[in-house]
Amino acid sequence: MALRVYNTLTREMEEFVPLHGKKVNMYVCGPTVYDHCHLGHARSYISFDVIRRYLSYRGYDVRYISNVTDVDDKIINRAKETGEDPFYLSARFTRSFIEDMTSLGVKKPDVQPTVTGHITEIVDAIKLLILRELAYPTPEGNVYYDLTMSKKKIGILSHQTEEGLMEGSGARIDVEKDKKYPLDFVLWKSSAESEPGWDSPWGRGRPGWHIECSAMSMKYGSEQLDIHGGGADLIFPHHEAEIHQSEGCTGKHPFSKYWLHNGFLTIDKEKMSKSVGNFFTIKQVLEEFPPEVIRFFILNTHYRNTIDFSRTHLEEAGRAYERIANTIINVRYAIENTPGGDTDSGLSDEISKARDQFTISMDEDFNTREALANLFIFSRKVNAIISGSSPGRPALEAVLGFFSEIDEVLGVFGKDISGAPEGKTGGFSDEQIDAMILKREEARMAKDWKRADTIRDELKEKGIVIEDGKEGVRWRRA
RNA sequence: GCCGAGGUGACAGAGUGGCCAAUGUGACCGCCUGCAGAGCGGUUUUCCGGGAGUUCGAAUCUUCCCCUCGGCACCA
Numbered sequence A: 001m002a003l004r005v006y007n008t009l010t011r012e013m014e015e016f017v018p019l020h021g022k023k024v025n026m027y028v029c030g031p032t033v034y035d036h037c038h039l040g041h042a043r044s045y046i047s048f049d050v051i052r053r054y055l056s057y058r059g060y061d062v063r064y065i066s067n068v069t070d071v072d073d074k075i076i077n078r079a080k081e082t083g084e085d086p087f088y089l090s091a092r093f094t095r096s097f098i099e100d101m102t103s104l105g106v107k108k109p110d111v112q113p114t115v116t117g118h119i120t121e122i123v124d125a126i127k128l129l130i131l132r133e134l135a136y137p138t139p140e141g142n143v144y145y146d147l148t149m150s151k152k153k154i155g156i157l158s159h160q161t162e163e164g165l166m167e168g169s170g171a172r173i174d175v176e177k178d179k180k181y182p183l184d185f186v187l188w189k190s191s192a193e194s195e196p197g198w199d200s201p202w203g204r205g206r207p208g209w210h211i212e213c214s215a216m217s218m219k220y221g222s223e224q225l226d227i228h229g230g231g232a233d234l235i236f237p238h239h240e241a242e243i244h245q246s247e248g249c250t251g252k253h254p255f256s257k258y259w260l261h262n263g264f265l266t267i268d269k270e271k272m273s274k275s276v277g278n279f280f281t282i283k284q285v286l287e288e289f290p291p292e293v294i295r296f297f298i299l300n301t302h303y304r305n306t307i308d309f310s311r312t313h314l315e316e317a318g319r320a321y322e323r324i325a326n327t328i329i330n331v332r333y334a335i336e337n338t339p340g341g342d343t344d345s346g347l348s349d350e351i352s353k354a355r356d357q358f359t360i361s362m363d364e365d366f367n368t369r370e371a372l373a374n375l376f377i378f379s380r381k382v383n384a385i386i387s388g389s390s391p392g393r394p395a396l397e398a399v400l401g402f403f404s405e406i407d408e409v410l411g412v413f414g415k416d417i418s419g420a421p422e423g424k425t426g427g428f429s430d431e432q433i434d435a436m437i438l439k440r441e442e443a444r445m446a447k448d449w450k451r452a453d454t455i456r457d458e459l460k461e462k463g464i465v466i467e468d469g470k471e472g473v474r475w476r477r478a
Numbered sequence B: 001g002c003c004g005a006g007g008u009g010a011c012a013g014a015g016u017g018g019c020c021a022a023u024g025u026g027a028c029c030g031c032c033u034g035c036a037g038a039g040c041g042g043u044u045u046u047c048c049g050g051g052a053g054u055u056c057g058a059a060u061c062u063u064c065c066c067c068u069c070g071g072c073a074c075c076a
Helices: A039-057 A073-082 A086-103 A116-131 A147-153 A162-170 A211-220 A232-250 A282-288 A291-299 A311-336 A347-363 A368-388 A393-410 A414-418 A430-445 A449-461
Strands: A004-007 A012-015 A023-028 A061-066 A135-137 A143-145 A186-190 A205-207 A225-231 A256-262 A265-267 A307-309 A464-469 A472-477
Touching: A004 A256, A023 A039, A023 A211, A039 A061, A039 A086, A039 A225, A039 A256, A039 A265, A039 A282, A039 A291, A039 A393, A061 A211, A073 A086, A086 A282, A116 A135, A116 A143, A116 A186, A116 A211, A116 A232, A143 A232, A147 A232, A211 A232, A225 A232, A232 A256, A282 A291, A291 A307, A291 A311, A291 A368, A307 A311, A311 A368, A311 A393, A311 A414, A347 A368, A347 A393, A368 A393, A393 A414, A430 A449, A430 A464, A430 A472, A449 A464
Parallel strands: A023 A061, A023 A225, A225 A256, A265 A307
Antiparallel strands: A004 A012, A135 A143, A143 A186, A186 A205, A464 A472
């Protein structure tokens, strides 16, 4: 079975074949750090995190590059509003972004370059474009990409026509007077005295938004990428501009073999925006929901579809997540209470079936939704086998091993697999809890239900949940 | 105006020509249980926006219509 991906460039499902054997160069556009990241960012970076992890799972040698845009007009404007130094502001929100990604279990990119750290490369790329007559400097100290030189490529990714682009948005373009052609985009922008800027052959200025991604992907990836990803809103103009620039610099086509774009996230069916007041930062949501639930929620919809966020949907995702988490806890509990024996009870078969299903689902353009659905089926079978027969320890450990294996990709169940204590430590030590359970057991033996329930309530108040199983009592901190 | 995505049970959401259309949530019933929880089994569940067509066979392909959402130079 082959991995297939949907390529925005061709608008088709294609078999995934990297340019160089098993080596995959993957670049995903990172955030502009002028504010805390919102749920839309979470959606995008979790989606690509899973794509990256799955490629590794499939045996590819992935180099994952994701930038941070730390100089940009939005940052400058925000800094003017708050009176902060723009560099200080961007550093602050870069930290916030990295914190959020860590919370959400997004693996660190192999390289995470910043714009301010790559001015030289950016200037060099612009020089090269000018040299090749694909860009032109203006007396105002700006440099534009000359789209009239690569008109054939207009609409290459957005699949829009030149006329369509001119008509539709023409009225909305601020046509800088020094532009030769309305669709030309800026590579270098002159900076006012008060704005951040770097010296360049064209005067003091700063990079335009698009050029950084070209410069950095060429430096850390290669002249041609296997996968370029980002939110669907970046298709035009950002990614299309990257194609012009990068192919202009290298003369190689395609700049990226596959273009993958994640769908939007809406809030109560509306696009998230500050003016509507339905704007949620990752930090806000993390105050209410555990990160694994947020991740589960996002993976519960295919990455290309619109996903609608609402408290109700997240709560529902939380309950669904618990089903699998409980299965894992059940397995762990069974392992602890199984002396040994090599009874398999059909678990090995279920594992290999589940593994096949997982690969089949993920191979189809990273269909995490279907992968999770199959995991539910697997969970149900495992639960049934555990309560029906008494599988031996090795078989149970294999189940746990399988969960751990696929969690390398999903990154959702780590806590449940390792059995790391969750939540607050409560007011009781393990010894105290065990003692209380023992007392409750005595009460239950004596059929003193009232006393038994009092003890259970007492523990519950401290956040400790007691569950009576047929093989004994177990507890966990919730 | 141009371009795109989509309309599947109460809700969420897979499936893209062929077993009575996954899976989860909710609700209800049953098993288990002193009770609760977790789990298991079942019901809700002849749910594919509408019409026409192609086909032995359509949620899936073609065509027309209706509706929703999004992009179009700030955007993940």
